Amino acid sequence: MPATVTFRLGTLGALVTERFTAKLADLDLKPKHVGVLTVLAGGPPTSQQELAGLMGVAPSLIVSLADHLESIGAIARTRDPGDRRRMVLTLTPPGRKLLAKCAGLARDLDAELTGSLSADQRDQLAGALGHLAAENGLPT
Amino acid sequence: MPATVTFRLGTLGALVTERFTAKLADLDLKPKHVGVLTVLAGGPPTSQQELAGLMGVAPSLIVSLADHLESIGAIARTRDPGDRRRMVLTLTPPGRKLLAKCAGLARDLDAELTGSLSADQRDQLAGALGHLAAENGLPT
C-alpha cells in the first residue's frame, strides 16, 4: 500500500491540508474560502451555482463561504440585473490582496515541504501534479 | 495558487481519497481501516495507543476502527499478558488477504490516475512523493 500513488497522495494531501489550514488561521480563512477566491480570480464573475459546480460542493455551502468572504470585504455580491435570481460574485481589490497573502503562505509551505528535493525533483513533481490536476478538471 | 504544490496536493489528495473511498465501499472499509491494516502489516503487533500515535488520530477512534476490523476477522485483539491494560492488535491471515485486495484497488486507481503519464513521469512522481512521505513520518 504505502508505495502506491493513491496512498501517498491521500496521506500527503491530508497532511498538507492540515498544515495549510493552520497557516490560514491568522487570516480567518479555511481552505475552501481560498478555493472560492482562486476560482473568482481565474475567470469572469460567477454565480453561486456555477461556483458550486466548479468546486464540486453543495450550493448551500457556497452560501456560508460567500457570507464570510463578503463580511470581510473580500468579495462583492451583486444581483444579476438580467436574472434577478442570480447573485454574481466578484473579487474586490482587498480580496485580491488577501488571495495574494494566501498564495504567499502556500509558497511558504511549498518551500518547507520541498526544501530537501533537488531542483529537478521539484520541477518533475510540479509537472506531474499539474498534469494530473488538469486531467481531472482541477483549477490550473 | 493553483500552481503551488500545496494547492495541488490538497485538491488531488481530496479527489483521490474520494475515489479510493468509493472503491473500498464493496469491502465495507474506509481509508482509515486500510491505514490500520497497513501499519499492522508493516511492523510488529501494536497496542491501540501506539497505533493512535503512529496514525496521528485519537485513541478513541482506534477503538471503533479496531472494533470493525475485528468483527470482520481482519485483526485479532489479545490482551498483553505482561501488561493487562494493553490490547495487542495483530493482522490475521484473512486480514492480510483483505489488505492485499485493498492494495489491488489502490493499484487500479493508480493506473486510472497515471495512465496518461509517461513511464519516466510516473517514476519521478513516485520518487518525489516517496521522498516527501518519508520526510514527514508517513508509512514507507
Added chain:
DNA sequence: TATTGTTATACTCTATAACTATA
C-alpha cells in the same frame, strides 16, 4: 497516581431537503 482502553459527548464539515423569490 498514571496509563490503556472504552464510552459519552460535542464539534466541524458538509450534504439534503424545505422554503422564498424570481423566472
Added chain:
DNA sequence: TATAGTTATAGAGTATAACAATA
C-alpha cells in the same frame, strides 16, 4: 413549473472528556 439562493436539518467523521480496569 423550474431555477437561484437561502435556511433548517441531518449525517459523517473525529476529537475531548469522563470512566473503568490495571499498573
